[in-house]
Amino acid sequence: MSDAHPHVAVAEQFDDAEQQHEAAGLGMWIFLATEIMFFGGLFASYTIYRNLYPAGFLAGSGLLNAKIGAFNTVVLITSSLTMAMAVHSAQLGRRKALIGFLFLTLLLGLTFVGVKLYFEWYHDYLTHVAPGFGFHPEGADLARIHALHAPLSAVELFMCFYFLMTGVHALHMVVGVGILTVLIVKAWRGRITRESHNIVEMAGLYWHFVDIIWIFLFPLLYLLGVTR
Amino acid sequence: MATATVTAIPTDTGIETRNYLNADYGLKSWLLTTDHKRIAWLYLIAITFFFLVGAIAALLIRIDLLVPQGLIVTPETYNKLFTMHGIIMVFLFLIPSIPAVFGNFLIPMMIGARDVAFPKLNLLSWYVFVTGGMFVMYAIAAGGVDTGWTFYTPLSTSYLNTHVMAAAAGVFIAGFSSILTGLNFIVTIHKMRAPGMTWFRMPLFLWSMYATSVMQVLGTPVLAITLFLVAIERMFHVGIFDPALGGDPLLFQHLFWFYSHPAVYIMILPSMGVVSELIAAFSRKRIFGYEFVAFSSVAIAAISFLVWGHHMFVSGESVYAGVVFSALSMAVAIPSAIKVFNWTATLYKGSISFDAPMLYALGFIGLFTMGGLTGIFLATLAVDQYVHDTYFVVAHFHYIMVGGAIMGYMGALHYWWPKMTGRLYPDRWARVAAFIIFIGFNLTFLPQFVLGYLGMPRRYAIYPAQFQSLNVLSTAGASILGVGYVIPLIYFIWSLRYGPVAGPNPFRAKGLEWTTPSPPPPHNFEQTPIVTEEAYAYGSGVPHSV
Ligand SMILES: [Cu+2]
Secondary structure, eight states, rough: OHHHTTTTTOTTTOSHHHHHHHHHHHHHHHHHHHHHHHHHHHHHHHHHHHHHHHHHHHHHHSSSSSHHHHHHHHHHHHHHHHHHHHHHHHTTTTHHHHHHHHHHHHHHHHHHHHHIIIIIHHHHHHOOOOOSSSSOOOHHHHHHHHTOOOOOHHHHHHHHHHHHHHHHHHHHHHHHHHHHHHHHHHHHHOOOSSTTTTTHHHHHHHHHHHHEEEEEEEEHHHSSSSOO | GGGGSSSOOOOOOOOOSSSTTTTSSSSSHHTOOOOOHHHHHHHHHHHHHHHHHHHHHHHHHHHHTTTTSSSSHHHHHHHHHHHHHHHHIIIIIITTTTIIIHHHHHHHHHHHHSOOOOOHHHHHHHHHHHHHHHHHHHHHHHHOOOOOOTTOOTTIIOOOOOSSSHHHHHHHHHHHHHHHHHHHHHHHHOOOTTTTOOOOOHHHHHHHHHHHHHHHHHHHHHHHHHHHHHHHHHHEEEEOOOOGGGGOHHHHHHHHHHHHHHHHHHHHHHHHHHHHHHHHHHTTTOTTTHHHHHHHHHHHHHTTOOOGGGGGGTTOOOOOHHHHHHHHHHHHHHHHHHHHHHHHHHTTOOOOOOHHHHHHHHHHHHHHHHHHHHHHHHHHHHHHHHHTTTTHHHHHHHIIIIIIIIHHHHHHHHHHHHHHHOOOHHHHHHHHHHHHHHHHHHHHHHHHHHHHHTTOOTTTTTOGGGGGHHHHHHHHHHHHHHHHHHHHHHHHHHHHHHSSSSOOOTTOSGGGGGOOOSSOOSSSSSOOOOOSSOOOOOSSOOOOOO
């Protein structure tokens, strides 16, 4: 047993807590590498179509509300801060602070998903710019597309990638919210101690990763041609 | 002969000592096990089932091709048969074969660990795999799918009304099993090695498995997202890959082959690792140029991600891309040749014994060399123009996947079977089967090189009459090959009950897995071993001849 982790339950396949801790950390980083490759397929495809249809992607980006996107960006960055504080609290063994910060992170995550769902996707659906659901932009949207001489199919392709990338990202947020819920319950029951904070650290890595993906998504999708 | 040294123990002698097989009984103890050795068995049973289904599809294909107009099935059914054969053999047999069975069984034992780093995740991987397999089985039962194993768009997204979604979902799900297994192995090899087991003391099988795991972890997610996009396009009728809606079908091919070329090495690299073990054990020598063989595995894994474009020379990829992909594809020949030369050099002046596993290893070297060299033909732009999508390609990749990957798998099965079960199989029968497989295989696929060279395209249910005699030859070979696979199935099952007790090290081989009883105790070793010598230290402590 190493001195750093005196009372941890060590699974039978490991020699000591340190080995267990290192294995978990490496496993998490490899998992994040697979996630990068997973999103990488989407980013690569996005890049290719953006090169193929610059006007269409410019017009498509104009259909998004950059202010809402910016608001959500701030929400997510703040949640990364609260998550980091949660990890810090866990390391120090401060149970109340840990629960508080985990709960704050959970709230911010839910806010992000809620805003995305109602103010963005649902709005897109109502204004007929959701691909696959009778895509036909109207009014000012259509005028802007015409002004840019963008082919409608290319604009739909942009919206397709917008929905795919933010959709897969939001799915990861929902998984993250699930993980946070489990952690909060565990912390509430006193199952997360200073010595077994590992699990919070791993969840933190995941949460930050999902945030970073958004940091790339936001400019790529929202800031191509800010019009509103 | 190494096995001859095992004195005749009465076959009714049971194996009394407590081991991983008799530590616990009942179905539940198997289905909820976290023991890597038992999980290996779960995989072995599952993939053997899938292999049989895939083999039946192959058999029907070969029977149908006996006559130019097709003997037994309609062209629509023929399309479904070759699709199911491809999907099952690639995703449900070859990809998991050596990694999931022997990787699971051997990695912890070879590094002197009690289990993999994440045993529960390991069990979960199996359930994920079986779930994926069930989706594919459902696709067959519900009427089949006819996209080809490649799911090319827009055929798969806009033109077919078969069970594309179920099949793609099955492959998607099974992929996560592959990812999780790879992740588990990388962490295990990094963090679980016994004291003294340095990287350069590891058996070469572990270097292969490490490189394979890296490819599984980095490649499979791209396949997952690609199939996800196919599903979205099919469900919502959007134009991600549909040229009619502004999409690019070539993009699908890029994404698909970004995974599916490395997938070839996910299938062949583990076999190469097995061959290194076999060549060393049955030549009683350290592998010549250990470091070169180790790093060639890593090199193959690295280059494998840079060559996918060689599948698209004639599908509209730019000539410049073609030239670069052609050159890079040929570069794979270098690490592959390094392996072949080093194995051959190991044989030189070795005290070679021709036990069944060794026959498979030698078969592998010959057949893989043929598969590899014809791969260079195909990587050549000018040649590929003519033989692309012909039986030349079919023959080439079957030399790699059957002549290479499955030969290695069979070699592994024969080499570690006594360790897994504690019992010996009849070596004479095993050697006969190895010969039958070798002959049957060549008879099946050599004619296909000729057919392809003469211009017979792949994936067609009918063919011009002048190709019939070679097709009949190929079908005859396939039936011999089939017999060759059935014989081991019988004697392996026989040996479970009637095989002579093997003892801890029937082949007098080096490696930590041979230092523990057969079958091994639940935690592999009585106490954590301490490693003091390099791999394959033959000539120290093991008698040369008896
Ligand atoms: Cu390839």
